[in-house]
Amino acid sequence: GIQVEQSPPDLILQEGANSTLRCNFSDSVNNLQWFHQNPWGQLINLFYIPSGTKQNGRLSATTVATERYSLLYISSSQTTDSGVYFCAVVGRGGGGNKLTFGTGTQLKVEL
Amino acid sequence: GAVVSQHPSRVICKSGTSVKIECRSLDFQATTMFWYRQFPKQSLMLMATSNEGSKATYEQGVEKDKFLINHASLTLSTLTVTSAHPEDSSFYICSAVQGVPYNSPLHFGNGTRLTVT
Numbered sequence: 707g708i709q710v711e712q713s714p715p716d717l718i719l720q721e722g723a724n725s726t727l728r729c730n731f732s733d734s735v736n737n738l739q740w741f742h743q744n745p746w747g748q749l750i751n752l753f754y755i756p757s758g759t760k761q762n763g764r765l766s767a768t769t770v771a772t773e774r775y776s777l778l779y780i781s782s783s784q785t786t787d788s789g790v791y792f793c794a795v796v797g798r799g800g801g802g803n804k805l806t807f808g809t810g811t812q813l814k815v816e817l
Numbered sequence: 818g819a820v821v822s823q824h825p826s827r828v829i830c831k832s833g834t835s836v837k838i839e840c841r842s843l844d845f846q847a848t849t850m851f852w853y854r855q856f857p858k859q860s861l862m863l864m865a866t867s868n869e870g871s872k873a874t875y876e877q878g879v880e881k882d883k884f885l886i887n888h889a890s891l892t893l894s895t896l897t898v899t900s901a902h903p904e905d906s907s908f909y910i911c912s913a914v915q916g917v918p919y920n921s922p923l924h925f926g927n928g929t930r931l932t933v934t
Contacts (some may be wrong), residue, residue, distance in 0.1 A: 737921070747855075805923050
């Protein structure tokens with residue numbers, strides 16, 4: 707099946723700093739989403755972005771499907787941004803209806 | 818829009834008993850629902866895919882007789898953990914999609930934290 711690797715695995719930021727999270731995938735994809743999992747386990751949909759660039763407030767994402775990666779940008783980070791960020795993809799290969807999650811990036815934003 | 822409700826949010830049960838978890842799409846009809854499992858500090862692992870009116874498709878290594886999935890309507894899927902044991906303790910999350918997963922976003926419930934004593 708498709709492999710999804712995220713980097714960095716852990717990240718500590720001072721409040722106000724910017725960061726870039728990366729998601730690499732091993733095959734072509736039809737669907738790519740970014741999620742934020744808060745400390746209570748809730749998964750928050752950030753972006754549905756199989757290709758191109760989107761922005762929502764302090765967050766933006768870019769997917770370069772031909773090069774098999776996606777980036778999530780967080781600007782002016784806040785303590786409420788802390789949690790785990792996952793990208794998840796649906797590969798075009800066999801089993802093309804399954805959303806496979808990446809390894810995640812644990813983010814901690816400190817005052 | 819696109820709200821998925823999952824209940825209960827937390828359950829503690831004794832070893833040997835069964836637990837049912839409900840997943841409902843509140844404002845859309847979900848053609849497909851998925852059940853995931855997450856262990857502490859790990860990613861989400863897909864357990865099974867369910868389509869309304871048909872049998873669920875289980876991922877390799879997931880016991881279908883232990884994790885019973887029923888997708889009775891376009892807005893409701895249930896996961897029953899039968900004869901639960903402490904090793905079944907985990908965080909279970911459902912998701913639902915209105916269109917087809919390969920070109921539609923998936924929406925997730927808030928998860929169920931199961932503790933088996």
